[in-house]
Amino acid sequence: MPAVAARPLPTLFLAGIAMLAFAGNSVLCRLALVNTGIDAASFTVLRIVSGAIVLWLLVGLRKRARPASGNWAGALALTLYAAAFSFAYIQLDTGTGALLLFGAVQLSMLAFGLVRGERLSTAATAGLVLATVGVLVLLLPGSTAPPLGSALIMLLSGLAWGAYSLLGRGAVDPLAETADNFLRSIPLVLLLALPFVGQIRWDATGALYAILSGAITSGLGYAIWYSALRGLGAMQAASLQLSVPILAAIAGVLLLSEPLSVRMLIAAVAVIGGLAIVLKARASKIRT
Template sequence: MVQLRVFVLTALAMIAFAGNSLLCRAALRDTDIDAASFTSVRLVSGALMLWLLLALRGNRQPLRYGSWGSAVALFAYAATFSFAYGGVSAAMGALLLFGAVQATMIGIGIWHGNRPNGVQWAGFVVAFTGLIGLLLPGLSAPPVGSAVLMILAGVSWGIYSLRAKGAGEPTAVTTGNFIRSVPLALVLSTAMLSRMEMDAAGFLYAVASGAITSGMGYAIWYMALPLLRATSAATVQLSVPVIAALGGVLLLNEPLTLRLVVAGAAILGGIAIVILAGNRKPA
């Protein structure tokens, strides 16, 4: 029963994370909402949902948790994520995002003295080759600006994840950070007021992204996380771009190009090699 619970919670969390990509891409492609408004509605909705979940557990002081530094990283992730999805497919965006997240976390680990072994260096080369292949000019290459924004979103989320590690009870910390990110999002929307657009469908997509696939998704993930080994927790997240790709094809009628499949396999495979080799016990 424990294994089934772990599987169900983990699967739901990964679907929720992929759902963020699908909802944002659908909103910015198919509705009139602008990226800044999507960011603001998403963060406000996420903050409200997380506050409600925390309150139901008897904790009504979320600002005791989290920090402004983490809130800035969270806001930077959410904003660049939204603006990037104006130009890339759900699958492409999720691949760039999670590749950048893992690369950031691994890179910071190296900076702090965790030296890669030979197998890990080989994984780095495979992943970097895949990224170059993905971004090379061609009919199926993503727009450079959108690709750079999504990579920045991944870097921001990687930094946020590392800052949140060991910062206290995860759901409470995430709630405090979401609440602190709301003023930053409102400043962004105010600065972009002249370009503000909104319709009911776009608003609902943003609410779903914030309340369900972000707020509830993170809460579910933090329920599963203590039950997973560190290696499993890192590698299972590599399933998100695959889920997003399938969702993009089935729900958004997005093409699944050969370049994306080959480059994605190289990027995710290379990162998996780095993670697994880093956790291998010496003989």
């Protein structure tokens, strides 16, 4: 398999922009919940609605007809991901949340493969164990541990996104399917927000962050990513996503003055390093 560096510059540029967008979702959500008056439920609703609008506009601009390709299972997984993501970030730092989310997504997809009969090499197994230990290190009690409830909610968000990714495997038109699922998610996310009607609050800045998260870092971000994927192999795409928690953590430090604890650094090295070992081992297996 060719190395990522061998890919054409436009592909790498698009992939880099997409990774910044994915990290931007964590940054915008945390900024909104910490620095503005918006609540998590309102943020989620605005994100889903604005994302649906932009994705449908992008699909509509294409000069070819397409059948509706979303499904309610995908919409439910998307809704659970987005809602849990927002509520978890009420208390989690940007980098911690992104690491938990990313770790849960990748580990859940690896677990699915194991259940389906995939066999990992010794190196891949060691990497999987290392990544799992990294997540556990982050959750262990202590003065620098993230709030356990919020951490578990973010893990749920990651599991939901992993399920969404698995449900969308083999999609003929991933952008159209994502647009359909965002549209189907609107009534679901409104229903999910009903118990929080009495707590709804927002301001113009918070609403702007939510709309940017839906329209730009979600809607446009997914469109750019799907364009980049045409020039990337599966393992290369997965490897590039290793950068997202790092980018989110750096942004959290620069924009929100969040600290980087020794626990967070150890967990990040273990999770990202372990997953990198798994991806490298699986790529080597495919080549042979």
